[in-house]
Amino acid sequence: MNSRHILLMDGPDHKGLIFTVTRVLFEHQQNIIRNDEYVSPSGFFFMRTEFEGNIDPDIVLQALQKALPEGLRLRLKSDRKKDIVLMVTKEHYCLAELLARYAFDELGANIKAVIGNYNTLRPFVEKFNIPFYHVSHEGLSRERHEEELLKILLRYQPEFVVLAKYMRILSPEFVANFPEKIINIHHSFLPAFIGANPYKQAYERGVKIIGATAHFVNNNLDEGPIIAQDVKRVSHRQTAADMATLGRDIEKSVLSEALKLVFADRVFIYRNRTVIL
Amino acid sequence: MNSRHILLMDGPDHKGLIFTVTRVLFEHQQNIIRNDEYVSPSGFFFMRTEFEGNIDPDIVLQALQKALPEGLRLRLKSDRKKDIVLMVTKEHYCLAELLARYAFDELGANIKAVIGNYNTLRPFVEKFNIPFYHVSHEGLSRERHEEELLKILLRYQPEFVVLAKYMRILSPEFVANFPEKIINIHHSFLPAFIGANPYKQAYERGVKIIGATAHFVNNNLDEGPIIAQDVKRVSHRQTAADMATLGRDIEKSVLSEALKLVFADRVFIYRNRTVIL
Amino acid sequence: MNSRHILLMDGPDHKGLIFTVTRVLFEHQQNIIRNDEYVSPSGFFFMRTEFEGNIDPDIVLQALQKALPEGLRLRLKSDRKKDIVLMVTKEHYCLAELLARYAFDELGANIKAVIGNYNTLRPFVEKFNIPFYHVSHEGLSRERHEEELLKILLRYQPEFVVLAKYMRILSPEFVANFPEKIINIHHSFLPAFIGANPYKQAYERGVKIIGATAHFVNNNLDEGPIIAQDVKRVSHRQTAADMATLGRDIEKSVLSEALKLVFADRVFIYRNRTVIL
Amino acid sequence: MNSRHILLMDGPDHKGLIFTVTRVLFEHQQNIIRNDEYVSPSGFFFMRTEFEGNIDPDIVLQALQKALPEGLRLRLKSDRKKDIVLMVTKEHYCLAELLARYAFDELGANIKAVIGNYNTLRPFVEKFNIPFYHVSHEGLSRERHEEELLKILLRYQPEFVVLAKYMRILSPEFVANFPEKIINIHHSFLPAFIGANPYKQAYERGVKIIGATAHFVNNNLDEGPIIAQDVKRVSHRQTAADMATLGRDIEKSVLSEALKLVFADRVFIYRNRTVIL
Structure with a gap:
């Protein structure tokens, strides 16, 4: 059975990068569905390749790494939904939009949990059977509050954290846990x-x-x-x-x-x- | 013969301002073509009234001033074209747009002259039979340069000065000559x-x-x-x-x-x- | 206590309409908050006047009707929320948007009921504690189906019926029940x-x-x-x-x-x- | 000395098309500046490749034709300006925009001539030292009029004919002379x-x-x-x-x-x- 994969590649530009990638995929009977690339004026190369075929993607990835010059970053993604956690304060509108899309399976992500520093939005979130965590910042230092947030986030290991009108500033230390x-x-x-x-x-x-x-x-x-x-x-x-x-x-x-x-x-x-x- | 006028009125809001203006215009057989007004949240009143009729507009203006509370500003405009002067440096695109509109009588203004601190755009301007003044800033203090500009501008008494990519900063003293x-x-x-x-x-x-x-x-x-x-x-x-x-x-x-x-x-x-x- | 009203007026243009309305409101100590009017090129007049004051609005309306020429339509609205009914088929996105706005009191209307010709959206609607009526069109003539719809609508006497992706054509006879x-x-x-x-x-x-x-x-x-x-x-x-x-x-x-x-x-x-x- | 070329390729999709093109360019020491491709849902392939190098482009083109499957269309373009002719009636605004861009060398094309079925725009065109041809349609059959237009157009062999508010319908026979x-x-x-x-x-x-x-x-x-x-x-x-x-x-x-x-x-x-x- 064929499955679809997305190859993300970036790094300093070299002659023949597209050639090498398309050759390796061709040799492994992978079919390119869509390929987009961009080279910045400063000579940095970006490519996103959607391909399809019935082979172990790790084998393709290894073959690519072997064939390509060093210094390029390669990431291979399946097209499954991302796991995410939302953080909110009191404003509902971004949250409501994301929950409605999620309820009808249009978000491209699984909302694993919502964390609020107020409890205001709990009833709305719970209509959608998603766990809501109230982590009040009151009476806590920023450091202590972020520790509480982190504890919950680490439990869910989200691929992305979405601040859907989370109205508090996050410390650089906190942010450093979730680069990009x-x-x-x-x-x-x-x-x-x-x-x-x-x-x-x-x-x-x-x-x-x-x-x-x-x-x-x-x-x-x-x-x-x-x-x-x-x-x-x-x-x-x-x-x-x-x-x-x-x-x-x-x-x-x-x-x-x-x-x-x-x-x-x-x-x-x-x-x-x-x-x- | 009927002619068209535009009344501009602004000042602190009072009860009955629209009523008073429309009453005076009505009593003078002026026909309101279009009336727009706005009151700011801070209570400042703005009204623009286009009207038409065969009467001396000054008589209407005096009647309005008499009927309205003090502290309002009244301006009466005819709908003729404004006299303007353009100022440019080297970039042509805004100038070219304005000249083309002017050439086909679509600008709503008469371009009396163009002043450039470079001579670059002279040939293009002269295609349109408009005087071009080259007032170089080189070797002149800002004050002296602006005196030269001012001399030309005062000769034309423009109702508006349009900086069509004029790339030099004008001093507050210069600007003060042309408020709004x-x-x-x-x-x-x-x-x-x-x-x-x-x-x-x-x-x-x-x-x-x-x-x-x-x-x-x-x-x-x-x-x-x-x-x-x-x-x-x-x-x-x-x-x-x-x-x-x-x-x-x-x-x-x-x-x-x-x-x-x-x-x-x-x-x-x-x-x-x-x-x- | 002051309350806010909206006067809607339309009809053939006459000299002095704005004057008359503003005079009557002025004489009744009503304060105009916002006034907008428009006269079409064909000479039809439209005015919307928001005003505020502590008087019986019907008295103002009668005074206006007396003072204005015949042939104008006058409507006086309070600024309360409208009662509405939604009609849907299977698509959720417009419905979800309206329900979320309603849930957070931002819609400017009360959703009294939702009618679907499929039952698909019932669970989502019921999350918001709004009655959902399933009126299937299957096995019914258009006439019979519309009778069923009408029965529900007449029960709620909605000021507006919103077709939020209702995918069936309504007959002219049905539409005639709800002009504009x-x-x-x-x-x-x-x-x-x-x-x-x-x-x-x-x-x-x-x-x-x-x-x-x-x-x-x-x-x-x-x-x-x-x-x-x-x-x-x-x-x-x-x-x-x-x-x-x-x-x-x-x-x-x-x-x-x-x-x-x-x-x-x-x-x-x-x-x-x-x-x- | 390096020069820049643009390869346009379209035809039914095959496995390995990007691979083949990038390989051939790589083997001929051509450097890809930008490559964009698209495959339609129906399986038609499009690619535009900008490349640079100091080789005879015809040699590259022949090598590509040899390496690629049959049925693909290959076009090789230099990046010089296109020769064009404009056709107008009486309205000036599109013409004025194109002439201004041309006058300041921003159009990406050489305007070789302007043809009008009225003479109205001649003075404006001649400000820019471009030949203007007045080919009135009056008293001529469509066929005869188009013959006159064609005579002028064939003299200039334009790569594109731009109808800049040319307000007459062109016959299919005329259009067939200038496909796409x-x-x-x-x-x-x-x-x-x-x-x-x-x-x-x-x-x-x-x-x-x-x-x-x-x-x-x-x-x-x-x-x-x-x-x-x-x-x-x-x-x-x-x-x-x-x-x-x-x-x-x-x-x-x-x-x-x-x-x-x-x-x-x-x-x-x-x-x-x-x-x-």
Whole structure:
């Protein structure tokens, strides 16, 4: 029986990389379904290859590693769903979108658990038979609170942690546990209006367009690689509150779009940017 | 013979403002074609009224001033074309767009002259039989250079000065000569990437959307009231140079759109924001 | 205690309409919060006035009717939530969006019931404690089936019936029971690709943009007044199935946007078009 | 000295196509700059390969033809500018955009001549020192008129003929002279509002979005492969005339975008769709 695999490859460019990969797959009777590659102006090579065939994928991977120059990173993914954990605070809209997609099997991921630093969203989450953990930050140091979070996360070993409006800053130490694995939705069209209350800032600046940004989380708040962005037009008629409402719609659709790309293994990270193949 | 007028009114809100204006116009047999108003959350009132009738507009204006509470600003505009002067450096694309619209009588303004701090664009401007002034900044202090610019501008008494990619910073003293009359196109989706080389910054940050902003110029560079903005999607495939090319298309269309609004007397300025009626 | 009201007025234009309305409201100590009006090129007048004050609204309405010329339609609305009923078939995405908004009190309407011609969506609806009625069309004539639907609808007396992917055509006789009250989401950027399987048609035509349309339902399928539309870019890489997935996201956000406008009493209908104030 | 080439390849998919091409280029010391390929769901293969090296491109082409299975179409393009001829009627806006881009060497093409069935645009074209031919259709049969057009076109042997608002229908016989070489801008978001006066149709239908479509011309008017489309939002406030003005801005930017893709050899045609790599 044939099964489908995704090969992700990145590293310094060399002559003949596509040639070598396609040769090895050809020799192993694997059929390439889709192949996308990109070479950055600085000479860094990225390739995503979907292929299909009835062979042990590890054998293919070993053959590729042998045939390719050193210094390239190779990752072989099956096309099964990712295991994820969501983190939330009190706002429901991104969570509700993800749960509805999950309920109808459209998310491309299994939501193993939801962690909230408030208990507000428990009833909604439990409608969907997903465990909800309330880990209050009150009375705890950041360090102690993150230890509690970590304990739960490690139990589930998620492939991705999605901050679906988790409104607390995570320490670099915490983030370091999940490199390139935490995804956040930022309530602004980055790099604009960094910090709190961006819709009030947008209103006061009189912008004619507002937006949202989904990005990986690294050590610098809001400065990780951008995965997806979108915008909507506004006018002077929108109050700061109207902009916040509209902004929420953008946030939830941008987060959805970003997760679709990530869960399909289409996103590479390079020098704090994403390459999406 | 009937002629068309535009009444612009702004000031602190009072009960009955629309009532008073419509009553006075009604009593003077003026026919309201279109009326738009807006009250800001802070209680500031804006109204733009297009009306038509065969009466001396000054009589209407006086009657309105008499009937309305103090502290309101009233401006009465005819619907004739505005006189404008363009300022440029070396980049042609916004200039070419405005000249083409002007050549076919679609700009809503008369371009009285173009001033460049380089001579590069003279041949193109002269194709359209518009005077071009080369006022080089080389060897001149900013003060002296701006004096030269001012001399030309004062000769033309433009109602608006359009910076169609004029790449030098204007001093607050210069700007003070043309309050709410200088319009700039900014090569970025403000408030992002302030400063030089925004497309390189956008590339390095890996944004998925780039944009441009047309705004009035006040004393703080790039911080005047925003008139229009637009954006386009980009991906990792676009180099910084590609983004610059695409950005130019956005800049020229955003500047065009902003000028259309300004020349139709649809733009009010309030607390560093625009209200567009 | 002050309460807020919305006056909707439409009819042939006359001199002094705004004047008369604002005078009457002024005389009754009602405070205008927001006033928007529009006169069509053919001379039809529309006005939406939000006002606030502590008086019996019927007294204001009578005073207005007395003061205004005949032939104008006046409607006075409170700002309470509308009662609505949803109709569905098997597709969940629009339904899930509306239920999530309702669950968090953001819909501007009370969902009194959901009617499905299949039973598929019952479990999801019941998570939200809303009655679900399964009215199968199987073995019934269209007439008989619509009688069953009507029985339920008349019990709830909904102010609007929302077809959230209800995939059966309604007869003109049925529609006539709910004039200007049935809202549909159409899986296409109207007027394109009328009929079944629009995403397959879009794929085969090779369009670069797909869209969706929310509209009122009148006797001609898909030809009622358009309330909202939106689009997204596609490329040759999207299959017909990909376009359908993307199209669903557009459909749900367009339907949401349209309902927001309708439930806020901002939509007038005139000559098969909408005027949105 | 290295020079850059573009290989376009399309045909039925076979195992190993990418492998074979990259091997041949590798063996001939050609360096792949960018490679994009696509396989349609129906199993048709498309590849565009930009490469660089100091060898006779014909030798590479022959080697590729020898190594590849039969039935594939191979085209080798240099990256020089295309020779084109524009055809116009009376409307200037698309023409003005293309001439401005050409004047500043940004079009990616040489405009060898402009042909008008009216003489209206001659003065504007001649500002740019481009020959203008007035070929009036008055008093001529379609056949005779097209013979006159053909005479001029054959003299210039253009690689592409751009209909920049040429408002007459071309016969299938005429079109057959330039297969996949005539590009038109359609004043509508196809497939909507086919026929005359689309903005009046759009106004009357009350659409909330209008658009334009650039496409290749085949025998069926407005039904050739779509290259690019774009849209803008409108409201009830726009008259049919306003929509026409806005529509022109969309038309000119969509035509520009389409030509950029075509002149860069990025557009394949397959089953009346385009594949853009």
